Amino acid sequence: MSLTQIGPVYSGRASAVRAGEVVLSLVASGLVGMQGWTGVRRLQHPYDRSLQLGLDRLAALCVRAGRDAPVGVQDLVGVWCAERPVDSWPLEFDADAQVDGERLLIGGEPSEFCLEWAVSAQDVVSEVHEGTLVKEIKKMAAQLGRPELYARWRLFVTEHAVLGPDEFMAAKNAVLDVPQWATWMEESYGRVTAEVTLGGRVAVCGGCGQWVAPRADGRVRCGVWRCARRADLPEPVWVEAQGARRLEPELVRFVALPGAPELDLARRLAARGARVVLYPKLDALDLVAVWPNGFSVGVDVKDWRSPYLLARRIKTFPTWGTDDPHAYSRGFLVVPHDRLRANRSYVKILTRRSEALRAQPQIEVVSDRDLVASCPDLGTLGEVVCGP
Known part of the structure; x- marks a missing residue:
């Protein structure tokens, strides 16, 4: 593996900590990029670019520390992320980061620890859609002198993960004196596609209230960390998928x-x-x-x-x-x-x-x-x- 394009050489405790955080953020972001909203896919190329960048930097640090490096992305994901706690990696972290015993994958899914570290890395798709839409709504609400429109939009999407065709039409027409409102609804909700349905229906988690895509084995279990660890998680609510819309994953x-x-x-x-x-x-x-x-x-x-x-x-x-x-x-x-x-x-x-x-x-x-x-x-x- 070539190590000539890894990035800057770090020296000193502060730089070593920054280097460790960069690797952790890249790997975590790559795992979440593989996961999407439906769970980590079967390992296949092309991998998320963040994951490859994280692997390259980790390999360089392993060489520098005289440690064995992951042998490719499959080893990184299947062994290092799934089996080895982060504090066993040849990286340095600040004590306040509290990485002891933390793993990036648990049961094949990104852990809550992983998800939070991934948030700190740039998510291009989400930034383009979520960031641009939110900025547009804020800008237009300010121009109209109607700042409550932003709050009303945010409240609505928080409470409504899936909309049937009649509900979606009503949502688009909820603010008739603001034509942009209908466009905001169109950009907030996408059509329910086959991969997120089971038996012609889409599941809505009884805990967090967000839509849940079935796993490869047909099971429906919410991947939100708070829901995943609940023993008393309510059964999902099922909504007919025909003509329905679901909140865009990045807005979820x-x-x-x-x-x-x-x-x-x-x-x-x-x-x-x-x-x-x-x-x-x-x-x-x-x-x-x-x-x-x-x-x-x-x-x-x-x-x-x-x-x-x-x-x-x-x-x-x-x-x-x-x-x-x-x-x-x-x-x-x-x-x-x-x-x-x-x-x-x-x-x-x-x-x-x-x-x-x-x-x-x-x-x-x-x-x-x-x-x-x-x-x-x-x-x-x-x-x-x-x-x-």
């Missing part, structure tokens, strides 16, 4: 799945009497909630396994004047309770690693349970709205 991954905990938190707060505005100012925050007693909070919800990777994704919270309709008294970064319970170092690593949190020490990291409990329940029902 980057909009609907992250949107689920945001919407869940909003509804739990509203049940205690809060008025919750979703995605104010074109997603400057996930939500702003006003308690029944008038206290207001600005919230971003982040459901990540790795605080080390999440720290790179946190943006500075916006500051708005007291006369702004979305002004808030305190800001909270909310992480699901089970993430904090499973990792006692989560908040410490997150606050240590995040430049945004260090710049705004008044922003508090709390669990979803704690935030909901802090909202006084006066026995009145609140509401979840999309603006203004």
Whole structure:
């Protein structure tokens, strides 16, 4: 194998850590690229380019460390990714990355650890579709002076994974005074193809609410990590595939799945009497909630396994004047309770690693349970709205 086009030679601890992270991100991204939405395909050429690049860099580092390198992509995927924990690879990582015992493939599917590292690598297809569509919707909503349109679109796609023909037509006609809305629906939902159906129907997961493609053996089991590890996962709901539309895979991954905990938190707060505005100012925050007693909070919800990777994704919270309709008294970064319970170092690593949190020490990291409990329940029902 030629090692002449591997990339720069790294020296020093910091450079070695960067080199390790590049390899891990490339390999993880390549595995997810092979997986798509239906599971890792049978090994065949051509491989995802990220996987080959990761293999090349890993091989170079193995040679440098005097270790045996993977013998091709099949060895990398079938042995290194499926059987060997990442901390046994000849790579260096920061302790806060918490790679000990982590594998990239579990049961032939990318692990949650793998999925999060893959997100940090560029996904060209998803960037072109999801990124471009989201930017277009935000731009048009701003030009029309209707910022709530973006929130309304995002809420809709989060709640609707599969639409029958009549439902899809109703969705396209839901905002008749904005002709672009129908185009947004067309670009958000693709036709249900044969490979995602079973017996003329498409399955919708009873846990996350997203469509699930059957595996090669005909089994239907959601690949979303939270669903995959649930012993009490509800049976899927089946929808007739004839004429149906399903949410585009990249929107499932980057909009609907992250949107689920945001919407869940909003509804739990509203049940205690809060008025919750979703995605104010074109997603400057996930939500702003006003308690029944008038206290207001600005919230971003982040459901990540790795605080080390999440720290790179946190943006500075916006500051708005007291006369702004979305002004808030305190800001909270909310992480699901089970993430904090499973990792006692989560908040410490997150606050240590995040430049945004260090710049705004008044922003508090709390669990979803704690935030909901802090909202006084006066026995009145609140509401979840999309603006203004």
